[in-house]
Amino acid sequence: MLIHPWDAATDDAEWQQWLAAHDFGQFAVNGLDGEPPFVQPAHFVYDPAPGAHGEVLLHLARPNPLWHALEAAPQVTLSVVDDYTFVPGPWHAAPGDPSEYGTPTSFYAAVQLLGTAHILDDPQVKADLLRRQVAHFQPDGGTARVAPGQEPFGRMLAGIRGVRIDVTQVRAKFKYGGNKPEEVRHRVTGLLAGRAAPGDAAARAHQLRQLSAD
Template sequence: MLIHPWDAARDAGEWQTWLAATDRFGILAVNNVDPAAAPLLVPTHFTPVDEQLVLHLARPNPVWPHLEAAVEVSLAVTGDQAYVPGYWRARADVPEEQGVPTSYYTSVRFVCRPEIIDEPDAKAAILAAQLADLQPEGRHVDADADPYARMLPTIRGIRLTVLRVEAKFKYDDDKPAEHRQHVAEQLEGRDQRSDVAAAVQRRRRLAEVGDRRTHRGGR
């Protein structure tokens, strides 16, 4: 994805902190074995484990032959998004109707090497890791006991070894600080869908990144 210098994560810790506070639900993108056909997109929960992401899918899922042929796949997570009207973004020296609208969002893309897991104990380990991550309150069913043990053959596990990560925080960080404060206030006032979450990211980035004009020596 396009990442301008002002949209980039400050370091790996920034996107890791964001991901830890976000529902681990993304889109797994796999190239189609037919180059003339569209890639396959699979919405799925996943769990980070060391340098890997683990997940499971139903055996009838049509992605399997494409995943078996894939050398690399992508898994992308996007959140804290908001539509920003143009009249909120107009410069002070032009009419509001000349402002250009945009979208705010955070997105993390993992490029990974996939491995399909069919061995029962290894699949059970993936399920255990996902339950611990996504259902931390407990009340789990042991994968070795019914009904999970009986259902285990109906799924396949996936380990994605992370090769590289792209992270984008698109919140107009190239704009003056007062402009960014203004749009954050507008988002909080509108308070629709994930407006407030986008405003939180905007204010956090302003506090941590500051005004880029100051970084450029006031130019």
């Protein structure tokens, strides 16, 4: 992912705060013997505490075809993208230029977590992983405790495998026209508010935050 200086996160807190509100991404694993990579959509839990850049926990069905590839090459990427919208060319025209000279572009936020994946098969370890996921996604409870050998979920543990990713590198990008003149950026925030299409409000909030920081 190309990250220009004006698109980069200002610090770790910026991308960590954004990622805390996003827990669904694309889990990418290298393919075997020149095959294309596996890309698996998945819910995940990110814990920023362990190691230099934290860890990711997720689980997938045992029949998933990516396991052999993951065992052969455990270096993986978890990609999360959101708050995206399309910016028409005329919106981005430079001050004094005809509107048709403006270049259309995409606004988006993206965080990529790179690291080493470890496959978890021990029933107790998988049960602990699932409890952490349920506590995150369903904090109000309502689901029976997961424990090996106990109903209703104990017998289902054999049908999944857990994954823990030790994150070694983070790539974060907030692409919201940071390289444009302030006049153009303010123009775009107003036009986003007026259009109010899906994604516009979130993109506008990012742009206003960047303007305020500048």
